[in-house]
Amino acid sequence: MIFVEARAVTRWYHEWIAVLIALILTVATASALLASLGLDPVSSLHRIFIRPLNSVYGVSELLAKATPLITIGVALALGFRAGVWNIGAEGQLVMGGLCGGAVALAFWGVDGFWVMPLILLGGTLGGLVWGAIPAFLKVRFNANEILVSLMLTYVAILMLSVMVHGPLRDPAGFNFPESRLFHDAATLPKLFSAGRGHLGFVFALMFAVLGTWVVKRWHLGFEMRVTGLSPTAAKFAGYSRDRTVWMALLIGGAVSGFAGVVEVTGNIGQLVPNISPSYGFTAIIVAFLARLHPLAVIPAGLLVALSYLAGEAAQLSLGIPAASTQVFQGLLLFFLLGTSLLVNYRIRFGRIG
Amino acid sequence: MDYGLLSSIIHAILVASTPLVFAGLGALIQERAGVLNLGIEGLMIVGALAGFATALAGYPLLMSVLAAALAGALLASIFAVLVLRLYANPVATGLALTLFGLGLAALAGSQYVGQAAPQVDTWAIPVLHHLPVIGHALFSHDPLVYLSILMAFVIWWFLKKSRAGLILRAVGENHTSAHALGFSVRGIRFLAITSGGALAAIGGSYLTLVQTPLFVEGMTAGRGWIALALVVFASWRPFRVIAGAYLFGSVTILQLHSQAFGISIPAQWLSMLPYIVTIVALVLISARGEKGLAAPGSLGKIFRVSR
Structure with missing residues (x-):
């Protein structure tokens, strides 16, 4: 009989061992999948995960993709610690991009x-409002924040589509659904001579540091953590559940909105109907991979960003669709969630008792 | 009014809504057991591919639908094991299921892109399909449309009239009490998740077998999320899922015909409606907190066996 037993002592490295096991299992399963498609796993994995990083261009692209993932991942890690399920970061990102772009x-x-600070502020406010809606509906009407934030994501994407097909369309753009290109003062500088890595990555790193500080040093961070770990204890301590919901969603919304405006001004350079390949959803994986530690979001974000590059590389060099990168992301999240049991429990063989 | 056009619009609405009926019912049965599964989208697309591949291999419709159901049940069992056995967070696990399903279908489905599934026969209901207007609109469909409505009846009967359904609802309302009464919370939830997954996958297979007999990656296009919204909109009742699905389907079809009706607002505003209506419905349901309208008490909560 196999059963699980609560660990008497949990050490800090248990978490990271679980993450390591999850990573190994993911790579093993991905290899098996590639082998089943008749591809040599080792050389394929090398081609899609290692080779894209062999140039300044590749690293720069990696940083560009990691920027929104890290930025949003930090905010989500804070919210998830508080037990507030903001699943709509994607919508908040799109709203931020739309408002900042406008x-x-x-x-x-x-x-x-x-000009640039004003644009960033506009985007942040857009995301903030989009995060405030589920917060208000949760606090005032007890409406489930998961469903509301999720529904709002689709509303935001459609709103962006209306705007770039209509009012914000480039007048000289031959009716293409695109805005005109932002001018230089409205564009974030690039970090390298090649690729799309931009100043936003530096902001992302700053967010990770700031997030760690909030979690470790601010009373707000403590309150949110307690509320997430034990709502009952938080109630006895007099911490307001409503306040936690507001803070988690406002932070999540504002930061995701910021990530959105950074994405359009740093990476894309104009408004287009589709500004994010689900960064807002993938950032959820990043937050879990980092085990909700803001600083650990940096390597986690880089790793998940690599899976985006790998998808593109797989399409080019192996001829498999770029969307298969989601298999990898899904597997990674499955294994992370599955192995997180090992942090607080250990597997025992034998009889219960 | 052109009755021929009206008739074909109603016909099209039923076709557009049927995947949502199946997927909505699949989500409903899980949620009544207290499981919030955000993986419906992933289950649908895997079902779409499994059904399509079986049909291309020359098997009849029944086999294609069964293949989709099996694929859905298998995929859903991953979710079930993670959530029920390993106490994984259900929100994140559901999301992982969606990502995994979308990716898997894209990967395995790339070889099928560009091929077309064989036409599905229409089962015209004797006598009734000769009726003017509604004959074509309502009584001359493929078998899956009728099956979807039948499923709503079956699920309604199961939840409302059968003992097993009562137990399932008890598990969903309060898993601690149900456990104390000696019911196997995890066993019942496992069955709810796998059968719900099968239903969602059948909904997906309708897309590739009937609606657009083609497979394209990402073709579910957010229908899984709409199905989740639908369950809330329907306040967890099977017949209201049908009503809601047809309403959502009407919006989709109306969009396509909006030009013909002389509506000149951008189609995206109409597309937003289902999501906004769902939020409004959710707020109304949550705010009133009426008995029987509210969400199952244990929805989305992790159940741990205490010893």
Whole structure:
């Protein structure tokens, strides 16, 4: 008989051993899948995971993809610690991109040091509002934040589509659903001579540090952690559940909105109907991979960003669809969730008792 | 009014709504057992591929649908094991299921892109299908449309009239009490998850077998999320799932015909409606907190056996 037993002592490294096991299992399963498709696993994995990083261009692309993942991952890690399930970061990102992009287009051609901060502020506010809606509905009407934030994601994506097909469309763009290209003052500088890595990555790193500080040093972070770990204890301590819901969703919304405006001003350079390959959803994996530690979100974000590059590489060099990268992401999340049991429990063989 | 057009629009609405009926019922049976499964989208697309591949191999419709159901049940059992046995977080696990399903279908389905499934026969209901207007609109469909409505009846009967259904609802309302009464919470939830997964996958297979007899990656296009919304909109009742699905289907079809009706607002505004209506419904249901309208008491909560 196999059963699980609560660990008497949990050590800090138990978490990371579980993560390591999950990573190994993911690679093993991915190899088996590749082998079943008649591909040599070792050389295929090398081609899709290692080779894309063999150039400045590749590293720069990696940083570009990791930027929104890390930024949003930090905010989600905070919210998930509090037990608030903001599944709609994707919508908050899109809203941030849309609002920030609209500001950029409103000030098109205007130069000045204040233009960029204003754009970033616009995007952050857009995301904040989109996060505030589920928070308000949860606190006021007890409406499930998972479903509300999820539904709002699709509303945001459709709203972006309306805007780039209509009011924000480039007047000289031959009716293509795209805005005009942002001017230089509304574009974040690139980090390297090649690839799309941009200043947003530095912001992402700052968010990770700030997030760690909030979790470790701020009373707010403590309150959110307690609320997530034990709602009853939080109630006795006098911490307000409503306040935690508000904070988690407002932080999640604002930061995701910021990630969205950074994505359009740093990476894309204009508004298009599709500004995110599900970064907002994938950031959930990042937060879990980091075991909700803001600082660990940095390597986790880089790793998941690599899976995006790997998808593109797989399409080019192996001829398998880029969407198969989601198999890898899904597997990784499955194994992470499955092995997280090992952190607080250990597997025992023998009789219960 | 052109009755021929009206008739074909109603016909099209039923076809557009049927995947949502199946998937909505699949989500409903799980949620009544207290399981919130965000993996419906992944289950649907895997069902779409499994059904399509079986049909291309020359098997009859029944086999294709069964293959889809089996694929859905298998995929859902991964979710079940993680959530029920390993106490994994259900929200994240469901999301992983969606990602995995979408990726797996894209990977395994790339070889089928561009091929077309054989046409499914129409089962015209004797006598009734000769009726003017509604004959074509309602009584001259493929067998799966009728099956979807039958399933709603079966699930309604099961939940409302059968002892097993009562136990399932007890598990969903309060898993601690149900456990104390000696019911196997995990066993019942496992069955609910796998059968719900099978239903969602059948919904997906309708897309590739009937609606657009083609397979394209990502072709479920968010229908799994709409199905989840639908269950809330229907306040966890099977017949309201049908009503909701037809309403959602109507919006989709209306969008396609909006130009013909002289509606000139962008189609995206109409597409937003289902999501906004769902949020409003959710708020109304949650705010009133009426008995019988609210969500199952243990929905989405992790059940641990205490010793």
